Amino acid sequence: FDYYKWSTLATAQTITVNEEGLYWLEAGTQDGCVLRDTVFVLESKPVTGLDERFAEICYPQKVFLQADEDYEKYIWQNETDEIISTDSIIWANKTGEYRLTVVDNFRCIARDTLVLTVFPVPEIEILGNHLICGETSTQLSVNISGTPENIWNFPGNFSWSTNSSDLVLSDESRFSVNVEARKWGDYEILYRLTTIDGCEKVVKFPIRFHPQPENDFVIEDDPGCNGYSKILRFTGKVTEAAKFEWDLNGRVFLDTLDLQNRVYLISEGARQYTTPPVTLIINDKGCVSDTLTKQFVNANPNFTMEADKTRGCGLLTVNFSSRMLTSDDVDFVWTFDDTEIVRQQNYTKHYADTGFYMANLTITNRVSSCRNSFTIDSMIMVFPVPIAEVIPDTDFCYPGKALLVNKNHIDSTFYYWEFNENKLSGFGYDTVALNMDDPFENIKLTVSEYGCISNPVELQLKRKPKFDFYTGNVEGCQPYSFEVFAETKDDFVDFSWVTDSLPYPTGVSNLYYLPDTGRFDISLIAFSNETGCADTLLKPGWIWVHRNPFASFEVDYPVALIDNANIRFINYSERAVNYSWDFGDGETSQEFDPVHTYNELGKYTARLFAESAHGCADTFELMINIIPSIVYAPNAFRPDSNIPENQTFMPVGVGVDPVRFNLKIFNRWGEMVFETNSLNTPWDGTLKNGKEAPQGNYVWISKYYDIQGIERNEKGQVLLIR
Structure with missing residues (x-):
């Protein structure tokens, strides 16, 4: 379209409106084509329907809150935005905010909030007797609880009242009142208390003042029917509402002689060993008389x-x-x-x-x-003739104890229990725990109730075999071999030992081999050929196989010189607590890291015996060589000798550290003619320039460290022969 014309006089393709109503649009082209259309814009304005913003009530009152109907969704929330209802109607009875959100079918939303205050009201209890017999005054007290005292304890906020001018109240206080009745009757006392917030609590207390009934009567002879009947005459004082409870002890009322004055004709009854009395109790509108009992004098039953x-x-x-x-x-x-x-x-x-x-x-x-x-x-x-019925199942194999229960027990049941070798009788034995010593237990029960004796019930119960097993020691060291033995006092019992392999070994004993450490269960199955019952005895974690300790040590000098033969033993043992050393020379020690001195040359086998806290042991041994510390040096040598050992010179010593060794040869003028740092390079009589040294005496000096790290210096003379 080339142009747009709205009813709002706008000419844009898109417009924004904010009022409800009918809107039209004309759109056309330059070629004269025109289209027209209309649209009605409806503005939805939902309202919650909550008329009040604030409300105040007294506990336990509640407020009926109702939103307008026909909304799609209702959400009631409290002041913490917790949703408390999604209905259109709720009852509010707690102090706080009640926030309502309504959503109509156009998804338009309206919100409103009611702030409700619920004022506390105390609980009030009037304490006293509702029924006063024979007296016209009493005192009532008031107990107030449930709210802080400042809510209700302030001047002028309480009152006492009655529903009759015949009931007089005096000494009225917040917590008590004296009551006096001018006439006998039923009354109502009201106690009214107003709280600091204006809430009123009214408590009603019904009370009755009534005369105490006077109980008395006489029994008179009936002259016309001696031996047949007596005249019973009430002589006490009661109101018309009184109810009489006569106990004639088997005698009967024959006639009413005077209803208004309560005069009756009663039978003398049958002849008995003792003449029973007549007893009367009167209940006059809740006021009860003493029990009056009188003997039946001049009784002559016929x-x-x-x-x-x-x-x-x-x-x-x-x-x-x-x-x-x-x-x-x-x-x-x-x-x-x-x-x-x-x-x-x-x-x-x-x-x-x-x-x-x-x-x-x-x-x-x-x-x-x-x-x-x-x-x-x-x-x-x-x-009824009692029936003895015992619950236990005779086909069941009991584990050594059976619970016997008589299903038809009453408090007056007397029991006669009979077992293999024992008897038990008396009241209260409806349930008996029976220890079954024998494989079979014969049971007989007879009961008596009110002198009636039941037919005896007899049954035989069987139990599982009683057995146990034992071994010499339930703890051992890895690997642990042991034998377990079964024991029982029952006859005809077969045993099967539960193992990891099938079939299970049988017999009265079994040999076990446990290569691993830990706790191990031992199970034994016993089968009684006498009763057909079987049982399994499991002893969890019964065998404890302990891990052996690891014994190990080293010494600071496996080879030591005799003049420094203090050997320190370094203990590397694991999982041990006790240590025993044998040094190989007859000496011992119990220390963890002992130090031992060898006094003689030789080779010694040192042994360590390590023991754990559970008695498991391990051993370790090491060879120690004690050698002399003397240096042997020849005093002459000849390079052209036919004996190889005599062709060179080298001081011979045991225990020399070959890495830290030095030998020097000097002539008689103090000149060094030879030097070596190796035990494998002796002096062959050659000078440093390679020429042969002349025959004569030479001085040698050797500086070295022995195998224990001690520095040593040796010197001497040697004769070179040509």
Whole structure:
């Protein structure tokens, strides 16, 4: 295009706009071609929806924070930029910043921050009795905790109140109050505390003031039904809400004579060895009376109630019988567990299930209609026949100890355990740890519960063979050979020794050879031909093969002159702690680096015996030669002699350092006629100019160092013969 024309009057190809709206463009060429187009620019302006920047609440309140809906993403962060939620709604209950970022579908972003302050509120506990029996006053105290004291301890920020003018509060303080009730009743006390930040905490304390029940009653004769019933009259003092807990000890309530005054007709019951009392406890809206027990005076029960059996095991047949102690003509009615009613004097009943069963007998006089009744709650007790069941598996090979457990244990189980040679009986032996001394252990268990005896259970357990192995010494020196022996008190046991090669060697002993150092495991498999059980005994690291020491030394002079035969021995041994020297001349030493003096000429073998901390040893020996220190020089020589040794002159000495040697020959005028620095170049009678030296006496001087580094000077005369 040759030109551009925008609705904004701009003429560039590209423009920038910053307002929402409709924009049009006309573009054309010089040839008159024109194109027009429009575009609507939408400016997205997301808002977070957080209306407030600051908020204050009191603990444990919380703030409901909700962002505007229909955004693509929500990010809630705290003041440390930690993300705490990505939902649009959160509950805030901690002091700090709640930073919200929302992103719409155009990727436009809006941010906002709410600063929340949560003021601390203390925990308040009112201490005291909620129920006051027989008294009209009490004192309450307050325990305040959970916040620093300066939050709540300042003047005028607490108050006490009640929900009734019949409850009077006095001596009100921050931590206590006295309470007095003008009337018996249920009340509510309120304690209100305001913090320094204006937060209010209200605690309610319900309290009841109630009279203490007065417990008393009398038992009176029933003139019309002597021997059948008595009159029970309550003579105490209670409110209408009182609840009575009567214990008539088997007697029954026959009728209510006066409900308002609590007068009852009760049975005299059956004849017993001792006359049981009557007991009453009263609970009057939580206020409980003392337990009142009174004897049943002038008791004259007129019948007996008996059973030939009262306890049994499994199945039980009981013959119930009754006998009148007077000549009255009565009807008999037996009631068993409130379900079965039998109208006869004697009755036989079968119990097929275990449990405790009630029996009641009521007699009614056919003439006077007087009634007497008696109930025995657990008159018949049928206990289950116990079952002895021991858990151990008879096919399992036990490792010398078995844990015997009776699966059907209860607290009243009495045990009779029988083993091979031992017995154990008593309570609490539901679990027994059995040490199995013999390969087979015969076990018999009988249990007794409530006098019921189980059938005995018998079983035989078997154990793994008991064995061990030993050797003379579990530590040795490399290489270590030793023999290990098996031992057992069981019969018919075969042994296999675990080695690196198959098949394993068998027998009661095995010879081992260990060429390497370290700790070595020894394992032995034992198989009992009697029980069929096998076991493996592993002794890890049982054998310890120690590395031998390395004995070595050298001397400062393997060859030494007799006049300087102080030999220093230099010890290079390794891994040794004890040293024993034999110098070869009958002398010894225990030092690490000894020094020894040889007093006689000769060759000596010096030996070192080195021993480690574990008793392992090594030896090393070295030959030492002690030679004389005398120089032998001939006093004459003849160059033309037929004997080669007589043709030259050279002082002969042993122990001369050939590198540091010098010999000079002088004539009688003191002129040096010959000089050499080599033991291999003797004087053959020739002068330095090559001419023969004349016959005569000559003086020789030799300066040299011996093999021990000591400087020596020797001189003498020699006769040259022609």
